[in-house]
Amino acid sequence: MALLQHAFGIMTNPAAEWISVRDDKSSFKQVFFSHVPFLALIPSLAGFYGVTQVGWSIGDGEPIHLSVNSAISLCALTYVALLAGVFILGEFINWMSRTYGVTDTEERRHHAGTALAVCVTTPLFLAGIFLLKPSMWLNSLAMITAGAYSIYLIFEGMPIVMNIDKNRAFMYSSSVITVGLVLMVTAMIGTVLIWGMGIGPVYID
Template sequence: MALLQHAYGIMTRPSSQWVAVRRDKSSFTQVFIGHVPVLALIPSLCAFYGVTQVGWVVGGGEAIKLSTMSAASLCALTYVALLLGVFVLGEFINWMAKTYGVSDSDEVRHHAGTALAVCVTTPLFLAGIFALYPAIWLNALAMILAGVYSVYLVYEGIPIVMNIDKDRAFMYASSVITVGLVLMVTAMIATVLVWGLGVGPQYVD
């Protein structure tokens, strides 16, 4: 899957894209390395620009900005966390496959699990472009809409990519979403712990 073709397809014609994912013969490495490192740059770089050059306003005061070093370290950590998050989600999708009756080979399941993780997180990565203007309400709205679309993609994509009936696919998709929520909460807890170690934000006076 070429990166631009994949991103365009999953956002405009997901049904056809899922069929293409099912037929794709790329390896796990090709799918992950060919997509996630680039997609994860979108929210990381946009956030860096937004919090250092634009800033955000609270209560009608002056724009709040982060120092360059602080923003760079936080965005770098975010980038690594995004890579790990997609990888772990893909591994969980693969791990749960046999439980829900997926009969494909280990290699095919591994590719399918990774491809699903990449595709369903693509809207969230693309929504990261709104971090260029880090207004809290704007970014919250963008992430909510992207999250809703990602949930839709999970339910639509699993029966096609994993080649299972819709009843089992519904339970499988629900489990995938649960894992995604657990990963999100884990990331929040990790953020608090990292901030407690002194890697928290440093504001520009």
């Protein structure tokens, strides 16, 4: 229930939800493991169904599908990458906190960094439901919209959760966004390397 409340709150009333996140006394493990493993299932399972059961078309051609075994491998790798990405982003937020004047205890900063990473990536996880229908335009629009809202959440939530003034929070948020972009590029490069090792998609008619 807490998972649904946080996911719903961050999408509908972020200002109030950030205060709730700031006042939450949950540990790092509770924050991470009660949210991310479940949210990461959304794009992974939706993507699996989309590429194996629905397929995608190029022009007026017949839909292209991936084999089940190939899709399982790729979706499993995606799931692990999503878990790792949120964890690493949270660690970077925590690591940069002293630079931007966060004075909370180490435990509190660790909780706040992880909570921020979980909350700002929630729109991207939820947008993964659109992978049920593989379409470059639909999926791109969904991810761009979710990404824009995630950026808004970072700037909105940083001064509240980290309890710092807006000027420092702006610079802090900009740094977090830069780290997020670097992680995304790293994931793309990793995907290319994995495909180059022969663990790429296997198509079926």
